[in-house]
């Protein structure tokens with residue numbers, strides 16, 4: 001085991017062992033394992049947490065993304081081939097969801113200070129067939145939502161959010177990730193800020209039609225048993241994951257607060273001219289620090305820092321080494337050049353960040369980077 005692992009999931013869940021076991025036992029005992037009591041309770045609790053009217057549990061984050069888009073297509077608000085603007089430096093799942101449902105992803109470069117979609121470039125990328133924007137609150141930082149919402153409204157674009165890294169991120173006025181557009185997708189993959197003990201996802205929305213259609217799509221396209229309104233899929237939140245997530249949700253805000261503390265220490269105490277630190281937003285609640293990504297001057301320097309930290313037993317990861325437009329799966333599909341996404345892929349390095357890191361571990365990371 002590394003001295004400071006990048007993320008230790010066992011340590012993260014261990015303090016809640018009793019309540020997790022109780023939750024699991026209740027599910028076993030109930031005799032009902034998919035879309036039941038716990039799913040309903042967790043959906044209600046998570047909708048309330050996000051400040052939305054509805055939440056629909058699905059199998060994972062990728063399905064949450066694709067089903068929320070498909071719901072808009074079934075409602076006739078989006079049509080096959082319509083363009084959706086997505087960030088050029090996102091995780092591949094965002095792009096996969098758009099193309100999987102027959103929409104066309106159009107990549108928009110990020111702002112270098114926030115790593116998030118640049119609202120100015122968003123405006124340039126918007127063309128005659130653009131019908132929607134799918135923002136990603138990458139690394140846990142809310143995008144410039146006031147500006148983006150205003151732009152979406154002015155052009156009559158549908159606004160969607162990929163909140164897979166941003167559970168609990170909020171504007172100063174309390175508005176939460178997932179509450180800004182027509183629908184938003186969450187992932188509860190075990191490493192996320194709120195993680196299940198398996199796969200799980202959620203669509204949140206204020207639109208009853210979207211919620212109902214997502215629910216039907218995830219259940220073979222059926223609202224009524226054996227009656228199929230849509231060509232659906234099987235993507236449902238199971239009772240076990242719902243019960244475990246329900247037990248963990250009350251702790252999410254304090255975990256995010258601890259992440260902010262660690263981010264603040266990194267920002268104050270890491271002092272190395274070779275290592276560029278991420279910006280802390282002026283409203284701290286806007287960032288939930290799913291990832292703390294530093295940048296190096298170039299790829300060589302990144303390799304050196306990663307090796308240097310590895311020798312000292314400090315785990316790091318790269319989010320993400322290959323941007324979507326350079327993936328073999330999308331060869332030749334994207335027009336234009338994406339130098340910012342490419343440069344980020346070569347120079348970012350994520351250092352340990354999790355609510356269960358001790359102060360000593362944080363000091364260890366800071367000391368090592370300052371020595372580099």
Ligand SMILES: *Cc1c(COP(=O)(O)O)cnc(C)c1O
Nearest residue numbers: 060061062091093094164187189
């Ligand atoms: C994790 C993640 C997803 C996909 O979630 P899964 O539950 O793994 O399918 C989508 N988008 C982003 C930005 C993610 O980080």
